[in-house]
Amino acid sequence: MYNIDLKEIERRAFRSTFQDGIWDIYLGLLLLLFGIALSLLEFGIVIEWIGVIVITLCLLCMGFFIAGKKYITVPRIGRVTFSAARRSKTKNMTLLLTISFIIGVVLLAIRLVGNEDLFGWIAPVPFPALLFSAVCLVTFSSGAFLLDNIRFHLYGLFYAFPFPIVVILKSHTDMIGLWLLAYGIPSVLMLIVGVVLFYRFLRDYPPLTKEVLHDSVH
Amino acid sequence: MPESSGQSGDLKPAAEIDKLIHEPARLLIMAYLYVVESADFVFLVRQTGLTWGNLSAHLSKLEAAGYVDIEKEFVDKKPHTMLHLTEEGRGAFQVYRQSMKQVLDDLPD
Numbered sequence: 001m002y003n004i005d006l007k008e009i010e011r012r013a014f015r016s017t018f019q020d021g022i023w024d025i026y027l028g029l030l031l032l033l034f035g036i037a038l039s040l041l042e043f044g045i046v047i048e049w050i051g052v053i054v055i056t057l058c059l060l061c062m063g064f065f066i067a068g069k070k071y072i073t074v075p076r077i078g079r080v081t082f083s084a085a086r087r088s089k090t091k092n093m094t095l096l097l098t099i100s101f102i103i104g105v106v107l108l109a110i111r112l113v114g115n116e117d118l119f120g121w122i123a124p125v126p127f128p129a130l131l132f133s134a135v136c137l138v139t140f141s142s143g144a145f146l147l148d149n150i151r152f153h154l155y156g157l158f159y160a161f162p163f164p165i166v167v168i169l170k171s172h173t174d175m176i177g178l179w180l181l182a183y184g185i186p187s188v189l190m191l192i193v194g195v196v197l198f199y200r201f202l203r204d205y206p207p208l209t210k211e212v213l214h215d216s217v218h
Numbered sequence: 219m220p221e222s223s224g225q226s227g228d229l230k231p232a233a234e235i236d237k238l239i240h241e242p243a244r245l246l247i248m249a250y251l252y253v254v255e256s257a258d259f260v261f262l263v264r265q266t267g268l269t270w271g272n273l274s275a276h277l278s279k280l281e282a283a284g285y286v287d288i289e290k291e292f293v294d295k296k297p298h299t300m301l302h303l304t305e306e307g308r309g310a311f312q313v314y315r316q317s318m319k320q321v322l323d324d325l326p327d
Contacts, residue, residue: 013253016265081257
């Protein structure tokens with residue numbers, strides 16, 4: 001009891017804010033969105049419409065994330081402000097995710113308008129695909145470190161590999177639905193992990209009832 | 219009386235242990251508030267496993283000692299209570315840790 005590991009206490013408290021599965025569901029939905037966008041292009045949907053669909057779904061995903069944290073997580077586990085050092089880490093993570101998201105969108109746009117030659121080609125995988133994979137791996141590994149969340153390493157692989165794999169396969173086959181398949185499988189796995197964590201979170205952290213909130217027996 | 223004075227010298231760190239913090243539940247509360255900047259009641263209930271009433275009673279004692287500051291604020295137009303350690307509380311917790319470490323280090327093998 002008296003051999004208190006304060007670092008471990010802080011880490012445990014911080015990790016508890018990530019056990020709701022909402023990050024997993026959010027990132028899974030975004031990955032699925034990549035697959036849907038590229039598949040729509042494959043199925044001949046006009047690029048303007050794809051843009052509208054992607055932006056709308058992206059906003060819905062963000063809405064789910066913000067609402068989930070605000071109305072489900074915080075009322076159940078409480079409100080906390082971590083130390084300045086921890087807040088700085090989280091800010092860096094947010095910045096990193098934002099930059100990588102912008103890079104991802106730019107690369108996706110380049111892919112959608114078919115202007116892949118912009119970056120030149122490194123056979124057999126185009127440079128944008130390699131860059132996208134590298135950005136994903138660096139971002140998610142940094143995320144795993146900054147957020148003390150080991151699952152992010154795996155998610156980095158899930159985000160990094162579909163793009164170059166499909167680009168390579170596309171040079172050998174004209175099979176339709178490759179994008180959806182390549183992005184769909186990892187995103188569904190992420191969604192399953194997220195939903196399981198979310199279920200556990202709801203089970204383990206029921207909302208505090210008025211009786212509990214006003215309990216003054218002890 | 220060299221023996222007794224020596225004994226009292228050895229026991230001095232133990233005698234200086236802050237009894238208010240030494241109670242296990244309060245020690246846990248202080249430890250959680252020490253590692254964060256501020257937290258609300260719900261967060262402490264979840265992290266410490268204490269009941270609401272128990273937590274409330276211990277926090278009242280810590281507040282009375284000047285170790286914990288209880289701040290009322292509004293979040294989304296609803297009243298909300300946030301708790302944080304005062305400078306005095308942080309200092310007391312650091313002294314407590316040092317004292318406990320010394321007491322435990324001084325124990326014979």
